[in-house]
Each structure stands twice: as C-alpha cells, then as structure tokens.
Amino acid sequence: MMLIRPIQRQDKQALLQLATKTGTGFTSLPNNEQNITDRIERMIATWEGTAPLSDQGYLFALEDTTTKKVVGISGVEVAIGLNEPWYDFHVGTQVHASKELGIYRQMKKLSLSNDHTGHSELCTLFLDPEYRKNKNGQLLSKSRLMFIAAFKEKFSERIIAEMRGVSDQEGESPFWESLGRHFFSINFTEADYLTGIGQKSFIAELMPKHAFYVDFLTEAAKEVIAEVHPSTQPARNILESEGMRYEGYVDIFDAGPTLEAYTKDLRVVRKSQLRKIVITTTESLAQETLLIGNEKYQDFRAIIANPQINENEIYLTQEQTQALSVNEGEQIRIVPLFEKEKK
Known part of the structure; x- marks a missing residue:
C-alpha cells in the first residue's frame, strides 16, 4: 500500500x-x-x-x-x-502607438x-x-x-x-x-x-x-x-x-x-466530503477510485482505494484503517481521485 x-x-x-x-x-x-x-x-x-x-x-x-x-x-x-x-x-503588454504615423504595436514585456x-x-x-x-x-x-x-x-x-x-x-x-x-x-x-x-x-x-x-x-x-x-x-x-x-x-x-x-x-477543497467509517472484513471494490484522508492535523494520513460508500458511511478494511490511523465510527474525508474516472 x-x-x-x-x-x-x-x-x-x-x-x-x-x-x-x-x-x-x-x-x-x-x-x-x-x-x-x-x-x-x-x-x-x-x-x-x-x-x-x-x-x-x-x-x-x-x-x-x-x-x-x-x-x-x-x-x-x-x-x-x-x-x-x-x-x-x-508577462505584460506595452503598447506603442502614433496616430499621426498610423502605427500601433503591442509588445510583450517582463516586469x-x-x-x-x-x-x-x-x-x-x-x-x-x-x-x-x-x-x-x-x-x-x-x-x-x-x-x-x-x-x-x-x-x-x-x-x-x-x-x-x-x-x-x-x-x-x-x-x-x-x-x-x-x-x-x-x-x-x-x-x-x-x-x-x-x-x-x-x-x-x-x-x-x-x-x-x-x-x-x-x-x-x-x-x-x-x-x-x-x-x-x-x-x-x-x-x-x-x-x-x-x-x-x-x-x-x-x-x-x-x-x-x-x-x-x-x-x-470544494468537493471533499466526510463519511463515517465502518470496518469490513470482506473488501468489496467499487469502480470509482477515492482519495481518502483522515482529519488529524499532526498525524495526517492519506491513501487511494476503491471502497464501497453510501451517503453516510465508507467501508474500509482493517488494513486501510490502520494505515490511516483511524478507528471505526470516526469521520474521514473522501473525494474522487479524478473529476471523472480515468481508465
């Protein structure tokens, strides 16, 4: 992992x-x-x-x-x-122009x-x-x-x-x-x-x-x-x-x-959500890959996985919860790894 x-x-x-x-x-x-x-x-x-x-x-x-x-x-x-x-x-633009001479020129400049x-x-x-x-x-x-x-x-x-x-x-x-x-x-x-x-x-x-x-x-x-x-x-x-x-x-x-x-x-930042952890002994993989992170400031952990989720819960294995340093019932943050799953 x-x-x-x-x-x-x-x-x-x-x-x-x-x-x-x-x-x-x-x-x-x-x-x-x-x-x-x-x-x-x-x-x-x-x-x-x-x-x-x-x-x-x-x-x-x-x-x-x-x-x-x-x-x-x-x-x-x-x-x-x-x-x-x-x-x-x-990288900006400087304009050089003379109406009398009919000259108008835009030049890129670095400031x-x-x-x-x-x-x-x-x-x-x-x-x-x-x-x-x-x-x-x-x-x-x-x-x-x-x-x-x-x-x-x-x-x-x-x-x-x-x-x-x-x-x-x-x-x-x-x-x-x-x-x-x-x-x-x-x-x-x-x-x-x-x-x-x-x-x-x-x-x-x-x-x-x-x-x-x-x-x-x-x-x-x-x-x-x-x-x-x-x-x-x-x-x-x-x-x-x-x-x-x-x-x-x-x-x-x-x-x-x-x-x-x-x-x-x-x-x-916009789309991440919280879910309550349920530990499962049988890993059931979903199609969507999730980025999963705990809510611990000094002990932050994150992994990617394909767990099953519903509106309130996420189903993680014991190995995954240990890696994330979390326990059953705690809240964890999730978001799809991609806007749309890349195959």
Whole structure:
C-alpha cells in the first residue's frame, strides 16, 4: 500500500537520496544535507505550533508500506515572501502607438514582481522514477489538497505553484542564457543550486529592476516562456485538473509558469466530503477510485482505494484503517481521485 504521512526526522537520508535524482531546475529539494535538515525541523515546528507564520510549511512523504521506503515527497508553504522578497516576472503588454504615423504595436514585456507575497505555495513535488505508476503521482500531489481541505484556516486564500521551466540534458536553460547570464558570471546549474539553498532573493536583487521587452530575447528563450520541463508536464496537468491556471507570471531564472487559484476553488477543497467509517472484513471494490484522508492535523494520513460508500458511511478494511490511523465510527474525508474516472 502507498501511504502519505507527515515528514519525520528519520526521513532525512531518504530525502537526500531523492535529491540526487531530481536534476537541474528542481530548486526546492537541493542535494544539501544542512538545507534538508533545516527544512525538516521547520516543518516539524509548524506541526508543533512553534513556527512563526513566515516559516510555516508542511512536507509529506509517500511511503511504500511494504518496504517502508520513502519514494516521494510533496510540500506546501503557508505564506511565501514574508522573510525575504518573493520574485517572479509578470508577462505584460506595452503598447506603442502614433496616430499621426498610423502605427500601433503591442509588445510583450517582463516586469519584476512581488505580487504573490503572502500566498500559500504548493511545492517540492518529486516522485522516484521507479514509482511513477499506479496513480502514485496523483496521490502524492492531491493529498496536499486534501490536507488543505481539512485545515483551510491554516492557509492563505490564494495558492500558487511554480512549475519547473525548460532546460536541456546538460542543464542549460535558454531563458537563463538569453537573460540571466548577462547579469551574473555563473551558469544556470549554479544559479539553480543557490536558489535551492535559499539564495534566490540575493540573486534576484541583481536582476534588472525595469521592465524589458521579450523581443530582445533570443528565439529559443522566447519559445520557453511559460513552458514546463518535459518531466514536469504531468505535475502541471494534475494541478490544472484541480483548478489551477497560468495567469501571466513566470520564474525569473528559467521562465517556468506559475499556476494559481483561490484556495476555496480547488476541486478537492470544494468537493471533499466526510463519511463515517465502518470496518469490513470482506473488501468489496467499487469502480470509482477515492482519495481518502483522515482529519488529524499532526498525524495526517492519506491513501487511494476503491471502497464501497453510501451517503453516510465508507467501508474500509482493517488494513486501510490502520494505515490511516483511524478507528471505526470516526469521520474521514473522501473525494474522487479524478473529476471523472480515468481508465
């Protein structure tokens, strides 16, 4: 069984192992032991209620209960940009017109922005390549939304997700080569690493403060604005299926798109419901796959399964209730894993 649970201190080595597999452009899980240690401690402090708002975040592990191996990670930051500025580029339009000359031209421009300050952020989604099957990616991504649905008061009314932008097999980013390299004497891989260990604002402060025209970039750079890395497309598809949309903001380094939504409008938040648990000794499978999560803040658990349900109850096996850390008669939150079941 695949199980979502809160991160634990003993997961550090598993995260370090996952960090070796992420590749260039995945800034939120750097292969840096101190950074990962600090991140885990910050997450635990959030659950324990001792972290200030600016530091609060949640990190969830995907565990294969058969092998006890952590094979995936996903997170949520509660309020970004409160400790240091949160930078991105807004893709806007500049109009140049002369009625006398009969000239009217619209040109795209990029402007440095802090517009997402204070928003919650979905982040750090990574699944071991060997486990990219059996709806594991859906569980890993959407379980965070189930947690948000259960504890909406912990999060901002708006939520974003920065998507990894385009880079090649050598770790080169067309956008960085056309823009960022003019302001720094480092390559994209190094800039990417510095971002991952918390140096993003320092680097961003050296970026141009005034808007500049997209037409001044190379063709290769223009083509990747708001596009995602091929390995990130499935993650983008999942979030868009849940109601998140690109609204014209991109990452300052690789131009990957930022998806955003009102938290209350996310499908899992809108449509999840509570059911009372009935333990059954004979598992009777339904056609629809459900995302199932408990209502325990410090001991959150989530799985996917195909149990029978009615208007008031859900029928779970002893194994499923043990994985979810719940007992018969308790309330549990459910939602269809997909808007419409995918075969």
